[in-house]
Amino acid sequence: GQQLNQSPQSMFIQEGEDVSMNCTSSSIFNTWLWYKQDPGEGPVLLIALYKAGELTSNGRLTAQFGITRKDSFLNISASIPSDVGIYFCAGPRTGNEKLTFGTGTRLTIIP
Amino acid sequence: DTAVSQTPKYLVTQMGNDKSIKCEQNLGHDTMYWYKQDSKKFLKIMFSYNNKELIINETVPNRFSPKSPDKAHLNLHINSLELGDSAVYFCASSQGINTGELFFGEGSRLTVL
Numbered sequence: 001g002q003q004l005n006q007s008p009q010s011m012f013i014q015e016g017e018d019v020s021m022n023c024t025s026s027s028i029f030n031t032w033l034w035y036k037q038d039p040g041e042g043p044v045l046l047i048a049l050y051k052a053g054e055l056t057s058n059g060r061l062t063a064q065f066g067i068t069r070k071d072s073f074l075n076i077s078a079s080i081p082s083d084v085g086i087y088f089c090a091g092p093r094t095g096n097e098k099l100t101f102g103t104g105t106r107l108t109i110i111p
Numbered sequence: 112d113t114a115v116s117q118t119p120k121y122l123v124t125q126m127g128n129d130k131s132i133k134c135e136q137n138l139g140h141d142t143m144y145w146y147k148q149d150s151k152k153f154l155k156i157m158f159s160y161n162n163k164e165l166i167i168n169e170t171v172p173n174r175f176s177p178k179s180p181d182k183a184h185l186n187l188h189i190n191s192l193e194l195g196d197s198a199v200y201f202c203a204s205s206q207g208i209n210t211g212e213l214f215f216g217e218g219s220r221l222t223v224l
Binding site for chain 1: 115
């Protein structure tokens with residue numbers, strides 16, 4: 001089935017560093033969403049993007065809907081310990097109500 | 112107040128048993144979902160109900176049967192449990208079927224021995 005590939009698979013960074021991750025698909029998506037999953041919890045929606053080229057911020061998080069509609073990017077500035085978790089991109093393909101989740105990027109902050 | 116609540120949070124059982132996971136949402140949403148997250152953290156949709164009607168039924172064994180008594184509840188019953196059923200099962204809800212803005216429960220970790 002359709003899979004969204006996220007890169008990198010995992011990241012080990014120091015507190016205060018900026019983080020960049022991306023999500024790519026072979027199909028066009030009409031919505032891109034970014035979720036974060038804390039250990040032992042369910043995913044929580046961070047940012048939703050609805051238009052190609054759209055750039056949206058939520059605090060230290062900024063996400064972009066790629067112009068080709070086949071990719072999206074998430075940046076986290078000045079990381080803090082509570083940023084640790086797994087970040088998932090997700091989206092419904094055009095004309096399809098089913099939400100597909102990406103493979104995830106695991107963020108770890110090294111003390 | 113928990114928006115989407117699942118019970119039980121942990122479930123350990125023997126192969127061949129039947130078990131159920133319950134889910135309730137108090138957000139007034141009309142669409143509910145069951146997702147399965149495997150050991151590699153892949154999240155895959157299993158079922159979706161909109162106003163108690165089944166709208167998404169992925170390639171899931173017949174041993175899995177969802178039931179939605181009303182639009183605030185979506186339960187999952189699993190018959191004849193197998194080792195491969197071990198996973199974390201997440202319930203979620205949304206307002207409308209064409210939105211990706213889902214609210215997830217905390218998950219139910221099922222371990223089949």
